[in-house]
Amino acid sequence: MLYIHCPYCEEHRSEEEFHYKGQAHIARPDDPDNCTDVEWADFIYRRDNPRGEHKEQWYHTVGCRKFFNAIRDTQSYEIKTTYKVGEQPDMAAGIVTGQQGSNAS
């Protein structure tokens, strides 16, 4: 069972309160009507699926009902940090700083 820190509730809560929502920071093609099938498939289907550090989205389903991001090791399952949508993780400091406007969700 993972113990996950929700950056909105500012609390650690048990995994059962959350839903996993896949790889984070995947940008939707700017012009979906004119992108190629391969570009569209990249967006919809293909994933990094790394063995190791992974930036991913979680949803606090039965808490604040907000989406946020996490950096988690897919081998050890250790959660390095969690951060709000629109923020960049500050790994070195172990905390998260707000940099509005960069890399939305």
Next chain:
Amino acid sequence: MQPYSSFGLLKHALTFHENWQRAWRNPVPKKHYDVVIVGGGGHGLATAYYLAKVHGITNVAVLEKGYLGGGNTARNTTIVRSNYLWDEAAHLYEHSMKLWEGLSQELNFNVMFSQRGVLNLGHTLQDMRDIQRRVNANRLNGIDGEVLDAKQVQELVPILDCSQQTRFPVMGASWQPRAGVARHDAVAWGFARAADALGVDLIQQCEVIDIETEDGAATGVMTKQHGRITAGRIGCVVAGNSSVLANMVGLRLPLESHPLQAMVSEPIKPILDTVVMSNHVHGYISQSDKGDLVIGAGIDGYVGYGQRGSYHTIEHTVQAILELFPIFSRVRMNRQWGGIVDTCPDACPIISATPVENLFFNCGWGTGGFKATPGSGHVFAATLAKGEAHPLAKPFSLDRFDTGALIDEHGAAGVAH
């Protein structure tokens, strides 16, 4: 190779079974093979066997980073069936089913294939409509199947709670009599022994850490323990690690690797002589010949390579099983484990060439590839031998994600199995 027989069993009894021949050699890898298979699970071993047997290609190595069958092959709940909805998938799984039916004879190895039937329960009107549709599709494809009502289900499985007292009462089921279970590690061992006898080198403790390419074509692999091994063609059959291998040549696959857990109870006397699966309450169960109840969970939601999942996932599974079988409430669980399954967006496998010449992948079997082991090996061997997809494998190519020709088997794949 000494063939196994009842006479051999008697003969070896005289020497207290101390002189059995080793099931396969433990060779030092050569510098070059015509075909290198990465991954010594059931699918990889079956591929190697059919390459040698059907296509006469015997200069083949199977490279396995751990031990043969130590991945999902020996971690699954062993359900074998072929009642998939769409023609492409139904044909592939039924091809496999036909091979299962002669497999012990073919391999001279008892894979304990037991056609005890599989029930897929329906608990809602929509479930029953889907079941009717699927069974009708199966029958049109020549695959056995029947729709049963709750009373018929109760007759087949007297200990199943078919009353109206449950939260989701059983309304009926699909029933495939030819489906069943097989002993999973025997399948790996049987294919391994038969492939070895035909000259295939099985190299255990040999991890592939890089795939080497030249002018857009794969030329060989780099291994951690034995250095470079060159190959005419390379087939990657590494289940949950497929994205890791693909990444070595800069390829992104439409896969996510998830933990999938299962557990067995202490052995008890025979009580369940078929396989019961339920998409709706989400559980599946059978009883092994040893007597333990074999119970499978759903996948953990997150990407995970740890061969373990979260506790609440198996807790929910046990709840589902108890909803169906209150009689098991005091059975004690013995062991629990996880495998890494490579789930695909359409719940169907990928058996395909890649943009890298001479590099092929057989993956994406996710939660339900054990049943396909012989068929998957058979069509992938043909694909590797000829350099182009076997007709049954063709619809499962990588480019279906670009063309949109997905084969949506989420209904028939339902619970993990």
